Amino acid sequence: MVDDDAREAVGxxxxxxxxxxxxxxxxxxxxxxxxxxxxxxxxxxxxxxTDIRVKAFKHFDERPMPTWGNMSMLEEIDFESICYYxxxxxxxxxxxxxxxxxxxxxxxxxxxxxxxxxxxxxVTAQYESEAVYHSIREDLEKQGVIFLDxxxxxxxxxxxxxxxxxxxxxxxxxxxSALNTAVWSGGSFIYVPKGVHVELPVQAYFxxxxxxxxxxxxxxxxxxxxxxxxxxxxxxxxTYSTDSLHSAxxxxxALPGAHIRYSTVQNWSANVYNLVTKRGVAHEKAxxxxxxxxxxxxxxxxxPSVILKGEGSHxxxxxxxxxxxxxxxxxxxxxxxxxxxxxxxxxxKSISKDGxxxxxxxxxxxxxxxxxxxxxVVCDALILDENSRSDTYPTMEVAxxxxxxxxxxxxSKVSDNQLFYLMSRGHSEEEALALIVNGxxxxxxxxxxxxxxxxxxxxxxxxxxxxxx
Amino acid sequence: MSDTSELLKIQDLYACIGEISILKGINxxxxxxxxxxxxxxxxxxxxxxxxxxxxxxxxxxxxxxVELNGKDLLEMETWERAREGVFLSFQYPQSVPGLQVGxxxxxxxAAILGEExxxxxxxxxxxxxxxxxxxxxxxxxxxxxxxxxxxxxxKRFEILQLxxxxxxxxxxxxxxxxxxxxxxxxxxxxxxxxxxxxxxxALIITHYSRILEHVKPDKIHVLxxxxxxxxxGPELALELExxxxxxxxxxxxx
Ligand SMILES: Nc1ncnc2c1ncn2[C@@H]1O[C@H](COP(=O)(O)OP(=O)(O)OP(=O)(O)O)[C@@H](O)[C@H]1O
Ligand SMILES: [Mg+2]
Numbered sequence: 001m002v003d004d005d006a007r008e009a010v011g012x013x014x015x016x017x018x019x020x021x022x023x024x025x026x027x028x029x030x031x032x033x034x035x036x037x038x039x040x041x042x043x044x045x046x047x048x049x050t051d052i053r054v055k056a057f058k059h060f061d062e063r064p065m066p067t068w069g070n071m072s073m074l075e076e077i078d079f080e081s082i083c084y085y086x087x088x089x090x091x092x093x094x095x096x097x098x099x100x101x102x103x104x105x106x107x108x109x110x111x112x113x114x115x116x117x118x119x120x121x122x123v124t125a126q127y128e129s130e131a132v133y134h135s136i137r138e139d140l141e142k143q144g145v146i147f148l149d150x151x152x153x154x155x156x157x158x159x160x161x162x163x164x165x166x167x168x169x170x171x172x173x174x175x176x177s178a179l180n181t182a183v184w185s186g187g188s189f190i191y192v193p194k195g196v197h198v199e200l201p202v203q204a205y206f207x208x209x210x211x212x213x214x215x216x217x218x219x220x221x222x223x224x225x226x227x228x229x230x231x232x233x234x235x236x237x238x239t240y241s242t243d244s245l246h247s248a249x250x251x252x253x254a255l256p257g258a259h260i261r262y263s264t265v266q267n268w269s270a271n272v273y274n275l276v277t278k279r280g281v282a283h284e285k286a287x288x289x290x291x292x293x294x295x296x297x298x299x300x301x302x303x304p305s306v307i308l309k310g311e312g313s314h315x316x317x318x319x320x321x322x323x324x325x326x327x328x329x330x331x332x333x334x335x336x337x338x339x340x341x342x343x344x345x346x347x348x349k350s351i352s353k354d355g356x357x358x359x360x361x362x363x364x365x366x367x368x369x370x371x372x373x374x375x376x377v378v379c380d381a382l383i384l385d386e387n388s389r390s391d392t393y394p395t396m397e398v399a400x401x402x403x404x405x406x407x408x409x410x411x412s413k414v415s416d417n418q419l420f421y422l423m424s425r426g427h428s429e430e431e432a433l434a435l436i437v438n439g440x441x442x443x444x445x446x447x448x449x450x451x452x453x454x455x456x457x458x459x460x461x462x463x464x465x466x467x468x469x
Numbered sequence: 470m471s472d473t474s475e476l477l478k479i480q481d482l483y484a485c486i487g488e489i490s491i492l493k494g495i496n497x498x499x500x501x502x503x504x505x506x507x508x509x510x511x512x513x514x515x516x517x518x519x520x521x522x523x524x525x526x527x528x529x530x531x532x533x534x535v536e537l538n539g540k541d542l543l544e545m546e547t548w549e550r551a552r553e554g555v556f557l558s559f560q561y562p563q564s565v566p567g568l569q570v571g572x573x574x575x576x577x578x579a580a581i582l583g584e585e586x587x588x589x590x591x592x593x594x595x596x597x598x599x600x601x602x603x604x605x606x607x608x609x610x611x612x613x614x615x616x617x618x619x620x621x622x623x624k625r626f627e628i629l630q631l632x633x634x635x636x637x638x639x640x641x642x643x644x645x646x647x648x649x650x651x652x653x654x655x656x657x658x659x660x661x662x663x664x665x666x667x668x669x670x671a672l673i674i675t676h677y678s679r680i681l682e683h684v685k686p687d688k689i690h691v692l693x694x695x696x697x698x699x700x701x702g703p704e705l706a707l708e709l710e711x712x713x714x715x716x717x718x719x720x721x722x723x
Contacts, residue, residue, distance in 0.1 A: 415563075416526060416527065417561075417563050418563045418564075418565060420520075420523075420525055420526065420547065420563075421559060421562065421563035421565075422563075422565065423524075423546070423547040423548045423551070424523050424547055424548075424550075424551055424556075424557050424559075425551060425573075425577035425580065425581070425630065425634075426548050426551040426552050426577055426580030426581035426634075427548055427576070427577070427580055428546070428548050429546075429548075431548075431580070432548075435565065435568050435573070435576070436565060436568070438567065438568070439565050439566055439567025439568035439613065439614075440566070440567055441567070442566075442567030442568070442569075442613075443567065
């Protein structure tokens with residue numbers, strides 16, 4: 001099933017199989033204003049949304065490529081060969097049995113329905129451009145929690161969407177946020193009413209199956225005053241020899257006293273460009289946390305950010321990145337302290353191996369009128385061999401002298417003595433390396449729901465196999 | 470043909486690191502149930518000997534035999550030696566940040582004694598009991614391996630592993646250094662229980678006679694500049710403590 005050359009190129013990738021493509025609608029490759037309008041028309045959208053899409057497209061068209069990250073890899077993206085809309089299933093189902101069998105099999109193999117029964121408040125599964133399955137626990141629905149795929153969100157709660165859409169990430173923010181706004185499809189729409197605490201995480205699962213596919217989901221989460229929610233997303237794709245593009249936009253709004261935690265374990269195959277804009281706004285005493293794991297993809301450029309707009313708000317970004325052969329993870333965080341007594345914490349951990357490249361790119365700013373802010377940034381890199389690379393590009397712009405800033409960075413290598421110690425306890429060299437690597441990522445994995453933590457550890461153990469020369 | 474009545478047999482062992490030769494013809498035989506000690510001044514090659522038995526990659530064995538129950542250890546990878554029953558209590562145990570003690574112990578016992586041995590009530594009870602005997606608080610199970618442990622805590626943790634892994638040959642490299650008086654007594658008790666009356670054996674590397682008073686080794690070897698220059702009974706430890714190593718050094722020059 002899997003393209004052999006591609007498989008060789010990316011190594012042993014568990015989710016690398018693909019199913020035959022049974023699409024009901026597939027747009028021709030390439031992007032134009034007409035494609036953008038066609039997507040909007042197909043979805044029967046209100047005019048204001050069509051207008052934003054068209055404006056965003058024009059901006060995308062004129063905007064040059066970013067000049068950071070990995071410019072040579074970015075130049076390789078062929079926007080004309082990508083399919084911008086593909087629908088495999090007619091409607092979003094809320095009974096698992098009604099999802100078309102081939103798609104159901106895909107998610108069964110990935111363990112989605114199991115997870116839902118065990119430990120989730122709700123789940124949405126997106127296959128190519130559209131959500132194919134969606135469910136939420138009844139008790140939450142009764143409390144007024146809205147958890148929908150984004151298209152249904154726009155249909156059923158147009159006023160809310162209109163109010164917040166593009167309010168945190170304007171389409172003109174960067175080239176890829178413009179692209180997403182022009183052609184977005186799917187993603188999640190969540191509204192948590194005042195004071196409601198969603199105890200179990202809600203999950204979204206994104207799968208690209210077709211070749212040369214672009215997935216452009218759009219997620220909007222609004223946590224009203226004093227509410228809380230934990231959202232988890234996972235991503236995989238088959239292994240092809242040609243590239244796919246994943247370019248999402250996520251907007252979070254934490255109203256006063258609300259708490260949003262957004263966790264991602266991204267394990268795209270090594271032919272996927274993952275160019276994502278994630279940003280949240282925290283109002284008074286609100287808290288936003290990004291827990292962001294980047295294991296797969298060819299090139300990831302992603303800097304989850306938080307605007308600390310309200311007094312006493314808090315931001316945390318915990319991220320890990322693993323870069324193997326041919327991969328570049330350009331990840332980091334951005335935090336803007338606009339109000340007084342705001343606090344933030346960034347913990348970034350990266351591992352590079354077999355010539356992989358990991359970069360931390362971080363920006364923390366404190367505005368002039370923001371008094372008594374506290375910032376803490378820690379970046380650790382672990383390099384597993386001589387060919388691999390790790391860079392950090394931290395910037396801090398502090399315009400108020402009362403801010404307390406801490407910054408620590410370390411680059412380490414696995415020592416022979418550490419390996420020897422573990423091997424003397426019966427562990428092969430690969431197992432020993434996996435123990436060290438998983439230990440290095442532990443501050444991240446302990447923040448994840450159990451099943452994700454286990455899965456991540458298994459993934460890393462797999463990455464360490466065959467790595468000893 | 471090997472004589473399998475020996476638990477550990479080291480014969481004419483020469484080893485170097487880069488250009489520097491460190492071991493210059495070691496001969497040592499330990500029978501099942503025996504406890505031997507190695508003493509010798511700093512830099513004489515004690516840790517090197519232990520590391521070579523365990524298979525540290527930095528050393529090159531130029532010549533010689535190292536066998537466990539007649540099996541050639543030098544042919545094996547470090548983890549194979551561990552699974553064969555060699556255990557090394559490190560002079561300087563390594564820390565592994567992020568790896569929880571409980572998890573590490575379970576995984577290591579599973580690797581050495583098999584999955585079954587690391588499962589269920591029996592393992593948990595054994596773990597609890599051993600930790601109690603060694604005065605290791607149960608909160609250590611949630612800490613990271615050797616990360617931020619005090620010197621003595623590290624040594625106790627090495628012995629905890631020894632007790633759980635039930636090796637055929639236990640090598641203790643200065644496990645007594647850094648332990649308090651109670652610690653030494655506890656560790657000695659642990660060693661006696663693990664070795665005496667079994668077909669396992671131990672090699673204790675130490676600078677002090679105190680631990681040997683509790684363990685009563687069958688033999689004490691004195692290592693000087695990579696060679697065993699004298700072998701004696703337990704009384705040798707006291708003699709060394711009194712006289713130092715100079716009187717033996719002259720012997721070894723000749
Ligand atoms: N990696 C190394 N590189 C260079 N020299 C080494 C290395 N390892 C050991 N040596 C040298 O080999 C000699 C023996 O060292 P070893 O650690 O075996 O001594 P020891 O008897 O255990 O000493 P101590 O009582 O201080 O623990 C020393 O001179 C030491 O400097
Ligand atoms: Mg030593």
